[in-house]
Amino acid sequence: MRAPLDSPAVTARALADGRPATGRSFRLHRPRSGVCGNGTCGQCGTDPATGDALCCTPAGAAPVRRRDPLRALGLPAERQLPWFWERRLLRPRALRGRYLRVLRGLSAAPGLPPAPAGGPPQRRVVEVETLHVGDPARADPGALVVDAAAGATAFGVYADRTVAVTASGELLEVRCERLVLATGAHLRLPPVVGNDLPGVLHLDALLRYSGQGADLGALRVAVIAPPERHAAVTAALGDRCRLVHVGARIPDRIDGRGRVRRIAVGAEAVACDAVALGLDQPAIELALLAGAHGVLGDGPLPVVVADAVPDWVELRGRAAARERLPGCTAQRDAFACPCEDVRLRDLEAAVASGLRDVELIKRRTGAMTGPCQGKVCQGAVLTALRDLGVEPRPMTPRPFARVTRLADLAVAHDA
């Protein structure tokens, strides 16, 4: 992640302008927008000049591609299973190589970002008592603070309590006695149809866009969040945008073409341009890398929580929260994993084909293997699998907890 923005991000401006779609999905070429606002979800697309997420790129600094001529190919693919290629498209043996080349060329992937100028990062080994990652307001005095807003990112916890951090031209290997994680939360995607429409975003992202000074005054926003957050949301956003709905009930559907147009909550239909979801999946990746066990929690909308957290690691704030989220009826056509365009019905088909292990289903469908590495989708995928009778074992935690530019890792080695 790059340094913080003091002006609206590409995605913030796009949302404010009523044309939130800045990216497209990998397989189906569906339009997508900035869901997380902090570079973790991979939905908004990347700046071709830097390879950075558009939600971390100031508006005006990167072009936004609005048209996707390949969406026409995504449409028929919507009816296929993720492994459609296995028996249909690719049968003519002699053409196989060329078919694949064509398929590969059709993907919505960005081009090769240019290699950044500048020398290799300096490697520095730091020994500290307490390392604090995340919200500096929650840090104990004396702790070394890794703050994303200051351009520092912790991307891994390795052996010997070593936390790897990239920060302005340096790669820090921090050996710590104690690791405090105030890393906040990701979106817990609710399994309703339309959950991937541009304009559906994490409440945190909307607050971030507002903080960047995006002019959201004309934006009609529906907020869905647990009741105890409603007052704070209204206070923070009431005069920044048009709050057309603040409720705890998850919409029965989110409608629109190319972007959100309205939500249906029971008998009520609310016209809106954005749906801000205050549904948090605690950001526990670093705790899992440090040795905690991920388990699927309970409640109507379960999230993955950290269990058996090692005694030298502490989760704080929303990363530690065990909020009870409102539930909804899972819909087969909703997306469970937007990175790889996997719907609940695809998971159902994988289970029906006889796969009973999360790891097998993950590899079969691609669920949880995209750029977000399960941060946004794991709760939705595991809940769906649990409901299908599969043991919801979370995936093996691996670095990188945040995507990390190779240039930022390429420290000078002796050999």
Place this chain on the structure above:
Amino acid sequence: MTPRRIVIVGAGIAGLVAALEARAAGCDVIVLERGYPGGGNSGRNVGRIRRMQLTEELTRISIAASDYWLRIDRLLGGRNPLLHPTTYALVLYGDDEAERLGALEPMWRATGIDARLHDAATTLDRVPVLQGGERPVGSVLSSALLVHPDAAVHGAYLAARERGVDVRLGVEVLGFESAGGAVVAVETTAGRIAGDAFVNAADAHARGLAGTAGVVVPTHPMRREALVTHSIRPIMDQAVTFYRPFEGWFNQTLRGEIVAGVTDPDEPADYNHDSSLAFATRTAALLARKAPSLLGLHAVRQWAGTYEYTPDRSPIVGAYTGVEALYGLHGWSGRGMLLAPVSASLLVREILTGARDPLLAPFAPARFDGVADDAALHADYYGGYASTGAAS
């Protein structure tokens, strides 16, 4: 007596293909897997299938192995493992390397493969991703294939189930039980399972399992790490490998990700699936040196697997000595995706007919009888061949 009931340990690509072949030959087949299919190295690799090898024996079986992959979809019930063409580019940075490999050209010609030594200019022209990096002295380029490992393993697993192979997941084999000089059963976490023939396809764990039947195989596990970046449009069509200053490799997957890795010459022989920071920084640093245009890419995930090395870096396929009805199908030394399927097929034929295919002749377990169990030769790639006199 022709064995009727075959028990296979391990549901990786080796065990699953052996199971499908034995089933096709009419046997009752049980596959025992302690985790899930592909949970071993068949789900941790990058699927390079190449004919070019440094010894004639390996080259010959690799040619057969590549041909086997080209028609494997039938065995997989018509499923396509996403096999697609690539160029295997062994990039050379030392004059000694060029000399050593130049001497192998006649062997490659004689075996009919298209591997050729090229000079620096041709290398940079044919492998443009190297432009801007350290200037190579040359390369050996040859046509090769990439397979999608998960597609292959899933295809094999689903086909095995369709054909009536009894694949039992979550069952760990604890050891072999012998009687009268022959293995008669396996002891497992789900009880004792008897059979007529037993195939040890447990990869890096094969050594320990063979030991329970009193068989000594001098293999060593070695961690191999890899990392993967986000997807980008196709930028390269080659699978690059180099061995100077130490081993490194990278290529682009069908999904557009770049997968890459380097080895640590000081990596201890051990089972270890942890991801290390040193690996991540070394890999990035080596790419900075060899293919600096890739440095703007973002790494998404890293992982680790194991190579099971044999002293001569060639597999162990066939009946173990000293005990009947127990067969080894392992020791891939980093090439199991390539070699396991054809080896499994030839081994099954051997188990059922008693006739050994000439392709397998160099890979009998018996060649290690009495060989010192020495883990010292892994660090240098070419040295591994030189020390056994296998490569010139």
